[in-house]
Amino acid sequence: MARVVVDVMPKAEILDPQGKAVTGALQRLGFAGLAVRQGKRFEIEVDGEVTDERLGQIHDAAEKLLANTVIEDFAVRVEETA
Template sequence: MARYVVDVMPKPEILDPQGKAVLGALPRLGFAGVSDVRQGKRFEIELEGDASDALLAEVREMAEKLLSNPVIEDFEVHAQGERA
């Protein structure tokens, strides 16, 4: 079984109201020194077969076509337990 992770984040120039809300709440909860927060999405995908470059390419295609909005989001794909 091959496992891949897709991390999707708003592009740096895109306003992130959820991240700003978290940033505003942290000091009220006693957490000081946080200068910025960006909130994104994480997808964990299991595919039949062993991890391979072909499966990695397929997951990248999933991220491009469905899991992210390329106009406002960036994504990163890696095999679970690795960072690409």
């Protein structure tokens, strides 16, 4: 079982109201000087080995389903499993 992680974040030029809300809440709680952007993290357990073909598929899946590429960037990476 291998694990692939897909990180999806709002593009830099896109407003991020969730992140803004979190930043504001942190300030009110006394945590100053932190600017937060909020995105999504998908942990994907892959049956069998993670070949280049499999990674390509996951890249396609991320583009089609996991991220809205109009407003979000995504990154696919293989994570070492202990």
